[in-house]
Amino acid sequence: MIYIWFRKDLRIEDNKALYMAEKTGQELKYIYIMDKNVLFDENPRRKKFILDRVKGLDDKLDGKLIIEEGNPIDIFRRFKKLEEFEIYFNRNYEPYEIERDKMVAAEFETHSFKDFVLHERDEILKSDGNPYKVFTAYYNKWKEKDKDIEYGVSKNAILDDFIENGVIKYETTRDYPNLDSTSKLSAYINCGAVSIRAVYYRAYEKYLDTKNEEILTFIKQLAWRDFFIQIMYHYPRAEKEAFITKYKNIKWENDMSKIEAWKKGETGFDFVDAGMKELNQTGYMHNRLRMLVASFLVKNLNVDWRIGEAYFREKLIDYDLALNNGGWQWSASTGVDSVPYFRIFNPKRQQERFDKDKGYINKYLKNNFTNGEIVDYNETRDNYKNKIKSMGEEK
Ligand SMILES: Cc1cc2nc3c(=O)[nH]c(=O)nc-3n(C[C@H](O)[C@H](O)[C@H](O)COP(=O)(O)OP(=O)(O)OC[C@H]3O[C@@H](n4cnc5c(N)ncnc54)[C@H](O)[C@@H]3O)c2cc1C
Structure with missing residues (x-):
């Protein structure tokens, strides 16, 4: 008997693990485990979106999807007392997921497949065998x-x-x-x-x-x-720290009132504020705005990028650890192949280029403008550049 363990592959069409299991001709059972480390409570909109997809999957499986909640190891141990089985699943790549799957593989017979990405792990390496950073x-x-x-x-x-x-x-x-x-x-x-x-x-x-x-x-x-x-x-360490090692030591101001204004979309910079309102209202934000609000938080408000990253984690329906962390470290210039530290998006110029007729701003701000800008753009931009410059050139 085979358990198909659905995780981030909530579909029956073009699902590699399912396809491979079906080919064996064995009896199949289907399981989804609500695991708090992956399906966390802090972002209720994302949780609901995913659980709606789980429900859709169950419908397609004629109600045969077993839905459990808890630690996958404990759940499979409980099943093991009842019958013998193998587990088929598609691979995931976040630090927690890798550890979890290693533990499961140590106790049970597992078969894992590439499905979540087009090319994974060590498929695309430099000729010396190391991963690309450019x-x-x-x-x-x-x-x-x-x-x-x-x-x-x-x-x-x-x-x-x-x-x-x-x-x-x-x-x-x-x-x-x-x-x-x-x-x-x-x-x-x-x-x-x-x-x-x-x-x-x-x-x-x-x-x-x-x-x-x-x-x-x-x-x-x-x-x-x-x-x-x-x-x-x-580089799982990137989950918690700046990819470029010397940027681990940047001193941030982390002013609570500025952070709150940024979160609420009340900085007085219309394009930034509209982006944050889109996020708060819909659980989505356009990529251009993600780059802008991230640059603004880090480089103009002098706030640790991890604070912004954590806020996105709570709000984005499409939250993904690797993509969010990659996007934040790119914007903060602390990551692999990032925007250079001296490139600091100017909210007004960005708006003139990408929202000239203010259609986006008006949609999300609804002319609900605040009491002026909380910082001076030019001054904070220059301060940030000087701060990073004084840390010495990048290696
Ligand atoms: C600070 C910041 C945080 C981000 N956080 C996330 C996140 O948590 N989850 C997430 O899915 N994306 C994240 N992104 C990447 C990107 O903004 C979104 O993938 C994109 O806006 C989603 O909209 P779409 O599906 O219409 O994208 P499209 O423009 O239609 O792109 C198609 C697909 O390509 C991938 N993609 C697009 N842009 C990027 C990118 N810059 N980096 C990596 N993959 C990309 C996504 O899978 C996307 O669905 C982040 C970007 C930044 C700058």
Whole structure:
């Protein structure tokens, strides 16, 4: 008998572990374990989104999904008293997940598969066997490497619509938050309700059909995802500290009133505030705004990037440890292949470029403007540059 252990692969279509288990011809049982380390309570919107997908999965399995809550080891031990089984699952790559799976594999017969990413762990390495830390070099190899085939047809209305209408104008529209032109697939991809292979192949086939180069920019974003996931796998210390070692010692101001103003979207910088209101109201934030509000918190408000990272963890429906940490460390210039420390987004210029007619700002601020700006942009920008410069050049 085989247990299919669903985790971040909440679908029956194009699911590698399920496909491999079905091929054995053995009796199958299906299980999902509500594990507080993965499905944490601090972000109720994300929890609900995932549990809704679990419910959808159960429906597709005709109500046969066993749903348990607790520590996976304890649960499988309890089952072991009743019958013999093997466990099939798709691999995950966060530090906690790796430890959990090692412990499960030490006690039970397990079979694990690559499904959550297009290329994993040690598939894309430098010629000396070390992981890439520069995205472009990683990407050059990533795009040449054969991807796995799909394991069954995978259909999703949001993906269908994006491939039909959005992906051919992705490059030219993706930076304008009011156009709503990105795929909005992140939350589905992160819990596996949509297969990353399907996203890739649907976009790639469209590219072969149309030769439209904008589609390649979309595919490149899927490579960024793999890149950050493999960074967290190879360098788990990045979960807690600056990837660039010398930036572990930056002294932050961490002023509580500024942090609160940032969280509420009341800094007086309209574009930043609109981004934070989008996050608070919807559980999503456009990528352009994620980069801006992160830069602003760290470089203008002088706040430790981990405080912003933790706030996103509580609010984003698409929260993912590796991508959130990668995005924050990139924006804070403490990470691998980050934006240089002296590049500090100017909220007004960003708004003039990407929300010229204020459509996005008006949508989220509803003319509810605050009492002026909480810091002087130029002064805080220069202070930050001087602070980092005085730490010496990057190695
Ligand atoms: C500070 C910060 C925090 C972030 N936190 C998260 C997070 O917790 N979870 C998350 O899924 N993404 C995160 N991102 C990456 C990115 O902002 C989102 O993936 C994207 O905005 C989701 O919208 P979409 O699905 O419409 O993306 P699209 O533009 O349609 O991109 C398609 C897919 O490519 C991947 N992708 C896109 N941009 C990136 C990127 N910069 N890095 C890695 N993968 C990417 C995602 O899987 C996304 O769904 C973060 C970025 C920053 C700057």
